[in-house]
Amino acid sequence: MKNIFGMGKIELEEILVAQNYPRFRAKQIMDWLYQKQVASFQEMRNLPKLMRLELEENFSIEHGTVISALHSKDEKTIKSLLAFTDGEMVETVLMKQPYGNSVCVSTQVGCNMGCSFCASTLLGMKRNLTAAEMLAEVIYNQKLLKNAKVTNVVLMGSGEPLLNYEAVLQFLHMLHDADMLNIGYRNITISTSGIVPMIRRLAKEALQITLSLSLHAPNNELRSQLMPINRKYSLDELFPALDEYVQLTKRRITYEYILIDRINDTRECAEELAHLLKNRLANVNLIPINPVKERGYKRPSLGRVQEFLHDLQRKGINATIRKEMGADINAACGQLRNRKQLLYKEEEA
Numbered sequence: 123m124k125n126i127f128g129m130g131k132i133e134l135e136e137i138l139v140a141q142n143y144p145r146f147r148a149k150q151i152m153d154w155l156y157q158k159q160v161a162s163f164q165e166m167r168n169l170p171k172l173m174r175l176e177l178e179e180n181f182s183i184e185h186g187t188v189i190s191a192l193h194s195k196d197e198k199t200i201k202s203l204l205a206f207t208d209g210e211m212v213e214t215v216l217m218k219q220p221y222g223n224s225v226c227v228s229t230q231v232g233c234n235m236g237c238s239f240c241a242s243t244l245l246g247m248k249r250n251l252t253a254a255e256m257l258a259e260v261i262y263n264q265k266l267l268k269n270a271k272v273t274n275v276v277l278m279g280s281g282e283p284l285l286n287y288e289a290v291l292q293f294l295h296m297l298h299d300a301d302m303l304n305i306g307y308r309n310i311t312i313s314t315s316g317i318v319p320m321i322r323r324l325a326k327e328a329l330q331i332t333l334s335l336s337l338h339a340p341n342n343e344l345r346s347q348l349m350p351i352n353r354k355y356s357l358d359e360l361f362p363a364l365d366e367y368v369q370l371t372k373r374r375i376t377y378e379y380i381l382i383d384r385i386n387d388t389r390e391c392a393e394e395l396a397h398l399l400k401n402r403l404a405n406v407n408l409i410p411i412n413p414v415k416e417r418g419y420k421r422p423s424l425g426r427v428q429e430f431l432h433d434l435q436r437k438g439i440n441a442t443i444r445k446e447m448g449a450d451i452n453a454a455c456g457q458l459r460n461r462k463q464l465l466y467k468e469e470e471a
């Protein structure tokens with residue numbers, strides 16, 4: 123059975139017309155799927171009964187099922203685990219902020235990048251998500267919001283988005299599509315560990331999205347320790363690609379910098395980082411690490427974090443400390459899924 127969820131309007135119209143239905147039914151179906159987030163054809167009340175039955179016989183609506191959801195006490199953050207038809211699971215997070223509602227999307231099941239501080243990579247990468255599955259993450263969160271709208275999407279869940287390039291690009295178009303989510307590219311952020319050829323390719327798409335680069339260290343030696351990808355694409359290759367990205371898109375790049383106690387939070391590191399970003403169109407986002415039990419890294423004191431921030435600012439670098447959302451459910455990315463996977467393994471044993 124063909125999955126109707128995530129199908130573009132033109133394809134849907136063609137299918138409907140071939141079955142002798144009028145073209146305008148496509149828009150109605152999309153309205154039910156993406157604006158009203160229904161789960162079955164029976165709920166599509168403005169379609170003739172016979173048509174609903176026929177659709178039901180020929181199509182499925184695959185938008186994942188929720189396995190568990192953690193709500194922060196203030197209800198501003200909801201972290202959910204979704205399962206897809208093959209049983210694979212991903213995490214997605216809804217963050218209600220004063221400026222809008224953000225959804226954090228996973229792009230792969232697990233991750234292969236092997237970053238030493240990250241929980242998503244502990245069990246390796248199972249597979250890429252399809253564009254429709256990424257869309258399902260957003261629609262699921264949209265449904266949680268009821269009347270309010272998802273206004274921002276960040277591709278910062280598990281996975282390396284630029285290693286699932288085609289599907290990610292297709293997903294961006296779906297987010298932007300007026301018949302789907304109607305979200306402006308400026309409200310979409312892609313976070314990458316630094317896949318150089320794909321950054322160059324993305325630059326040529328000239329989309330007005332925000333590129334966020336997970337830097338985490340100001341020199342090759344330390345970055346290679348924290349992020350194995352740096353052994354393949356070192357800072358010497360990465361920065362020319364990022365500079366080209368800025369040149370082609372005229373967009374400022376966000377640099378994510380996790381602060382890990384006594385590893386990359388020293389004054390020398392701040393100094394080196396400021397030097398690296400000097401004269402570059404950059405925003406630094408400092409993120410006190412979410413400690414992952416399996417990894418043994420610690421979070422620096424608040425004083426240390428602020429000192430790092432001021433060291434950067436004194437050198438004229440734009441920097442902010444990332445506001446922490448839902449500290450009470452602040453299991454680091456990937457931990458919810460890992461725990462579930464382990465539970466399943468225990469159940470199977």
Ligand code: SAH
Nearest residue numbers: 240278281282313314315336378411412454
């Ligand atoms: N693969 C992409 C996107 C997923 S990771 C990337 O590397 O950017 C999204 C962000 O979460 C990255 O900046 C990543 O470094 C960060 N992250 C991973 N583990 C973390 C942890 N334990 N604490 C805080 N941030 C973490």
